Amino acid sequence: MKECSCMQIKLLNEIEKQKVSNLFKVIADPTRIDILYTLKDSRLSVSEIKDKLNMSQSAISHQLRVLKDVNLVKDERVGKNIFYSLSDNHVYDIFNQAIDHVREEECNHE
Template identity: 55%
Template structure:
Protein backbone atom coordinates (compact mmCIF):
# COMPACT_ATOMS: atom_id res chain seq x y z
CA UNK A 1 0.00 0.00 0.00
CA UNK A 2 1.41 3.33 -1.07
CA UNK A 3 0.84 6.42 1.07
CA UNK A 4 0.77 9.69 -0.81
CA UNK A 5 2.35 12.52 1.09
CA UNK A 6 0.14 15.54 1.15
CA UNK A 7 1.82 18.39 -0.62
CA UNK A 8 2.10 21.43 1.60
CA UNK A 9 0.34 24.49 0.30
CA UNK A 10 2.93 26.85 1.77
CA UNK A 11 6.53 26.27 2.74
CA UNK A 12 7.75 25.62 6.27
CA UNK A 13 9.63 28.91 6.09
CA UNK A 14 6.42 30.78 5.31
CA UNK A 15 4.55 28.90 8.04
CA UNK A 16 7.16 29.96 10.61
CA UNK A 17 7.08 33.57 9.37
CA UNK A 18 3.27 33.71 9.56
CA UNK A 19 3.30 32.16 13.01
CA UNK A 20 5.77 34.81 14.17
CA UNK A 21 3.66 37.58 12.66
CA UNK A 22 0.52 36.36 14.41
CA UNK A 23 2.43 36.14 17.70
CA UNK A 24 3.46 39.78 17.35
CA UNK A 25 -0.12 40.73 16.51
CA UNK A 26 -1.37 38.80 19.55
CA UNK A 27 -0.52 41.56 22.02
CA UNK A 28 -3.25 44.10 22.93
CA UNK A 29 -0.80 46.99 23.34
CA UNK A 30 0.67 46.37 19.89
CA UNK A 31 -2.83 46.30 18.41
CA UNK A 32 -3.55 49.65 20.08
CA UNK A 33 -0.35 51.11 18.64
CA UNK A 34 -1.20 49.87 15.15
CA UNK A 35 -4.70 51.32 15.49
CA UNK A 36 -3.38 54.82 16.24
CA UNK A 37 -0.77 54.57 13.49
CA UNK A 38 -3.14 53.31 10.79
CA UNK A 39 -4.14 56.83 9.78
CA UNK A 40 -1.40 58.95 11.37
CA UNK A 41 2.34 59.26 11.61
CA UNK A 42 3.13 59.87 15.27
CA UNK A 43 6.10 60.27 17.59
CA UNK A 44 6.45 58.30 20.82
CA UNK A 45 5.08 61.12 22.97
CA UNK A 46 1.97 61.41 20.81
CA UNK A 47 1.40 57.66 20.99
CA UNK A 48 1.80 57.66 24.78
CA UNK A 49 -0.71 60.50 25.08
CA UNK A 50 -3.27 58.75 22.91
CA UNK A 51 -2.90 55.41 24.68
CA UNK A 52 -2.18 56.68 28.20
CA UNK A 53 0.85 54.40 28.57
CA UNK A 54 4.44 55.03 29.62
CA UNK A 55 7.15 55.95 27.13
CA UNK A 56 9.15 52.85 28.08
CA UNK A 57 6.16 50.54 27.49
CA UNK A 58 5.46 52.12 24.11
CA UNK A 59 9.14 52.14 23.07
CA UNK A 60 9.49 48.44 23.81
CA UNK A 61 6.42 47.59 21.74
CA UNK A 62 7.50 49.88 18.89
CA UNK A 63 10.77 48.00 18.71
CA UNK A 64 8.93 44.69 18.44
CA UNK A 65 6.61 46.04 15.73
CA UNK A 66 9.55 47.48 13.81
CA UNK A 67 11.49 44.21 13.99
CA UNK A 68 8.41 42.45 12.57
CA UNK A 69 8.35 45.03 9.73
CA UNK A 70 4.86 46.18 10.69
CA UNK A 71 5.93 49.77 11.26
CA UNK A 72 8.70 52.05 10.03
CA UNK A 73 10.31 55.14 11.47
CA UNK A 74 11.85 58.37 10.29
CA UNK A 75 13.83 60.94 12.19
CA UNK A 76 13.02 64.64 12.10
CA UNK A 77 15.32 66.62 14.37
CA UNK A 78 15.14 65.06 17.83
CA UNK A 79 11.87 63.26 17.15
CA UNK A 80 11.33 59.86 15.59
CA UNK A 81 8.01 59.43 13.83
CA UNK A 82 6.36 56.05 13.34
CA UNK A 83 3.87 54.86 10.74
CA UNK A 84 2.64 51.59 9.29
CA UNK A 85 5.33 49.99 7.16
CA UNK A 86 3.25 49.74 4.00
CA UNK A 87 -0.23 49.27 2.60
CA UNK A 88 -0.11 45.52 3.34
CA UNK A 89 -0.11 46.21 7.09
CA UNK A 90 -3.07 48.56 6.67
CA UNK A 91 -4.96 45.94 4.63
CA UNK A 92 -4.12 43.20 7.15
CA UNK A 93 -5.33 45.35 10.04
CA UNK A 94 -8.54 46.42 8.27
CA UNK A 95 -9.33 42.87 7.09
CA UNK A 96 -8.78 41.40 10.55
CA UNK A 97 -10.99 44.07 12.11
CA UNK A 98 -13.68 43.49 9.49
CA UNK A 99 -13.46 39.74 10.11
CA UNK A 100 -14.01 40.01 13.87
CA UNK A 101 -16.86 42.49 13.41
CA UNK A 102 -18.60 40.31 10.84
CA UNK A 103 -21.85 38.93 12.24
Protein backbone atom coordinates in the same frame (compact mmCIF):
# COMPACT_ATOMS: atom_id res chain seq x y z
CA MET B 1 -13.59 12.13 -21.35
CA LYS B 2 -11.13 14.87 -20.42
CA GLU B 3 -8.85 14.36 -17.47
CA CYS B 4 -9.11 17.06 -14.78
CA SER B 5 -5.94 19.13 -14.60
CA CYS B 6 -6.04 20.56 -11.09
CA MET B 7 -3.44 23.11 -10.11
CA GLN B 8 -1.23 21.94 -7.32
CA ILE B 9 -1.19 24.28 -4.34
CA LYS B 10 2.28 25.48 -3.46
CA LEU B 11 2.83 25.05 0.25
CA LEU B 12 4.76 27.55 2.32
CA ASN B 13 8.35 26.67 3.04
CA GLU B 14 9.51 26.43 6.67
CA ILE B 15 10.90 29.98 6.78
CA GLU B 16 7.69 31.45 5.37
CA LYS B 17 5.58 29.46 7.85
CA GLN B 18 7.70 30.68 10.76
CA LYS B 19 7.49 34.30 9.61
CA VAL B 20 3.69 34.14 9.22
CA SER B 21 3.39 32.48 12.63
CA ASN B 22 5.57 35.17 14.24
CA LEU B 23 3.55 37.90 12.55
CA PHE B 24 0.29 36.61 14.04
CA LYS B 25 1.89 36.13 17.46
CA VAL B 26 3.03 39.75 17.46
CA ILE B 27 -0.34 41.05 16.29
CA ALA B 28 -2.11 38.97 18.96
CA ASP B 29 -0.99 41.23 21.81
CA PRO B 30 -3.72 43.72 22.89
CA THR B 31 -1.21 46.53 23.53
CA ARG B 32 0.28 46.09 20.08
CA ILE B 33 -3.22 46.09 18.58
CA ASP B 34 -3.80 49.46 20.28
CA ILE B 35 -0.55 50.81 18.85
CA LEU B 36 -1.31 49.54 15.33
CA TYR B 37 -4.81 51.01 15.53
CA THR B 38 -3.37 54.33 16.66
CA LEU B 39 -0.96 54.31 13.69
CA LYS B 40 -3.63 53.18 11.23
CA ASP B 41 -4.26 56.61 9.74
CA SER B 42 -1.22 58.71 10.61
CA ARG B 43 2.40 58.66 11.65
CA LEU B 44 3.06 59.55 15.27
CA SER B 45 5.94 60.04 17.67
CA VAL B 46 6.36 57.85 20.75
CA SER B 47 5.18 60.78 22.84
CA GLU B 48 2.00 61.16 20.78
CA ILE B 49 1.29 57.42 21.00
CA LYS B 50 1.95 57.55 24.75
CA ASP B 51 -0.56 60.37 25.19
CA LYS B 52 -3.24 58.66 23.08
CA LEU B 53 -2.88 55.32 24.88
CA ASN B 54 -2.08 56.63 28.35
CA MET B 55 0.95 54.35 28.70
CA SER B 56 4.54 54.86 29.71
CA GLN B 57 7.05 55.88 27.07
CA SER B 58 9.25 52.86 27.85
CA ALA B 59 6.29 50.47 27.35
CA ILE B 60 5.44 52.09 24.03
CA SER B 61 9.07 52.03 22.90
CA HIS B 62 9.39 48.34 23.77
CA GLN B 63 6.24 47.42 21.83
CA LEU B 64 7.28 49.53 18.85
CA ARG B 65 10.60 47.68 18.77
CA VAL B 66 8.74 44.34 18.65
CA LEU B 67 6.45 45.61 15.88
CA LYS B 68 9.43 46.96 13.96
CA ASP B 69 11.28 43.63 14.25
CA VAL B 70 8.53 41.89 12.27
CA ASN B 71 8.24 44.79 9.81
CA LEU B 72 4.77 45.94 10.89
CA VAL B 73 5.92 49.48 11.65
CA LYS B 74 8.68 51.68 10.34
CA ASP B 75 10.30 54.77 11.75
CA GLU B 76 11.42 58.04 10.21
CA ARG B 77 13.68 60.60 11.82
CA VAL B 78 12.69 64.22 11.35
CA GLY B 79 15.18 66.44 13.12
CA LYS B 80 15.35 65.21 16.70
CA ASN B 81 12.01 63.39 16.51
CA ILE B 82 11.28 59.85 15.36
CA PHE B 83 7.87 59.17 13.85
CA TYR B 84 6.32 55.73 13.52
CA SER B 85 3.86 54.51 10.91
CA LEU B 86 2.59 51.25 9.49
CA SER B 87 5.24 49.70 7.25
CA ASP B 88 3.13 49.50 4.13
CA ASN B 89 -0.35 49.04 2.71
CA HIS B 90 -0.22 45.29 3.42
CA VAL B 91 -0.12 45.96 7.16
CA TYR B 92 -2.98 48.45 6.80
CA ASP B 93 -5.00 45.89 4.79
CA ILE B 94 -4.35 43.00 7.20
CA PHE B 95 -5.29 45.15 10.16
CA ASN B 96 -8.42 46.62 8.54
CA GLN B 97 -9.60 43.22 7.34
CA ALA B 98 -9.24 41.82 10.85
CA ILE B 99 -11.25 44.74 12.26
CA ASP B 100 -13.90 44.35 9.53
CA HIS B 101 -14.12 40.63 10.23
CA VAL B 102 -14.63 41.16 13.96
CA ARG B 103 -17.21 43.90 13.43
CA GLU B 104 -19.07 41.79 10.86
CA GLU B 105 -19.09 38.90 13.30
CA GLU B 106 -20.55 41.19 15.98
CA CYS B 107 -23.32 42.37 13.61
CA ASN B 108 -24.25 38.79 12.73
CA HIS B 109 -24.73 37.92 16.40
CA GLU B 110 -27.07 40.82 17.17
